[in-house]
Amino acid sequence: MENRQIVVAELPKDELTSDHFAMRGVPMPVPGPGEVLLRTVLMSIDAANRSWMKGATYREAVNAGDPMPTYAVCEVVQSNSPKLNKGDLVAAESIWADYATCPAHKAQKLPDVRPVSNLLSVYGIAGKTAFHGLIGVGRPIAGETVLVSAAAGSVGGYVGQIAKALGCRVVGIAGGAEKCAWAVETLGFDACVDYRDPKMFKALKAACPDGVDVYFDNVGGTILETALFLMNERGRIVCCGAISQYDTAAPTGPRNLPGLVVVKRLRMEGFIVMDFADRDAMALRALRTWVESGRIKVFEDIVEGLENAPEALIGLLAGDNKGKRMVRVGPDP
């Protein structure tokens, strides 16, 4: 059996390129006591991966020479623990590799959902992040206007569809006319504005005639600054990510902060999907209900082959995905 790993050859100073990664052949790892050997099926590609390279966040920093960490869906191929059996499908904090080992207690057994990719998209990190951020932090109610950036991204597409299911007016922000049209025509957004449009502010204002009650922020930076001007009093800003800030050495801050937060009595609140683990069952039931009734459509952007993981991440940071991006390393079990 062959095994390959992709390591971080060098930490990026600003823009991430394929030169920052290197693939190497490594021996098949041998699980120790209490560990399992995992075959990687699908790896989740997320903007947060880039932020891990900037230093410690909610997890340890990634250093040069380390295998690139990833959240992945894997099959257990050997188990030295009574907790898991050969053939189990698990989610784990793993690495960019064909095979890896992991303490059994750190791998989470997954339900038997097909296709397995749904466990990374609507029933996985993307759907759960959208659900918990919107429902748990933003708390919109029917009739309110919900604005979401990275609207064609993995999380943004579900945020908009959930908000529509709740009866909100939903406005997206995405890069390029094609993505904007897709958000409106396919995902059912009421409007979607291209952030590359020099008249973005005017277009957003027209798309939000009653202002914005909840802004689900995936990007930070100047788009956050723009959204602040459109917020209604008592508006809520769900701080989910800052993708515009990850791939640069010189991030800029919103100049109207905290001024507008005071004047408009805004609430800005950050969250990580794991914070809401105790409400995952509720989230999954709601998401399944909406998927089965056709209120939520599932879109996945699957890149084939471990060797293409660096380009999959670099492309994601440049916004070339529609829906949840993942890399298929091996077939569904």
Add this chain to the structure above:
Amino acid sequence: MENRQIVVAELPKDELTSDHFAMRGVPMPVPGPGEVLLRTVLMSIDAANRSWMKGATYREAVNAGDPMPTYAVCEVVQSNSPKLNKGDLVAAESIWADYATCPAHKAQKLPDVRPVSNLLSVYGIAGKTAFHGLIGVGRPIAGETVLVSAAAGSVGGYVGQIAKALGCRVVGIAGGAEKCAWAVETLGFDACVDYRDPKMFKALKAACPDGVDVYFDNVGGTILETALFLMNERGRIVCCGAISQYDTAAPTGPRNLPGLVVVKRLRMEGFIVMDFADRDAMALRALRTWVESGRIKVFEDIVEGLENAPEALIGLLAGDNKGKRMVRVGPDP
């Protein structure tokens, strides 16, 4: 009877100077039906006054030629309304003037507290802002660390004293060694750091060995940016003002926003003291309890004479006050 007004001669583009104001003699105003004639006793001087000159906020913008608006404590000298009587002491949104008129329903009758100045300090806008922001928005609990900027200012001094009364560790940020010493020795802060110290970050870190749970932000800008690095997970930032941003044409934004808000799951929330009017009675009872038991000391910074109001505001923006600044226009009734 003489009457004088101070008008905004010209709107400031950046730093406010006395040239932006002009005093003029005007006729004694005559109250219309339903109006009262007010004699100004004390005018509240607040950093927010400066922000009113930057455009519409939570109130209408101030324009060149307008009398300078102010929150004031006044005596009713003539009433054309059954709601108020001659001799009543009221709080009103008024103007920088000896006398002014006001619709009776917009003037709020005040309790008989002496000295009257306490109605602008601990039992007025300063004490209530500190109470509602800290208790209603920040929600600290005994054992937590509370950091407050503009610690020697009207609001900051009460924030720190209330937090001490709740059993918190209290660290202030103020301008200059003398103010810092005053906050510690007189107000009872555990520590106070000079923001002019080039090693401010190091000093703050040493003063907050367990990190910061609640940051009461009166200033915004680079101090907010610094505080964000010290926040603990699930920390709360009370957005009360952005005094560092008011007197400049080119405000800067905290570059670590929203990144750290996401990673640390912070909540940033703005408020205006009027939002909590329904809890004012509770606030006043608590403040009185603490004042009477000696837990809270009252400090006031009273500038004598209407003609000195421009310098009182300009000086406040430069940080030359200790405690609540106000201008005495006439004697207590």
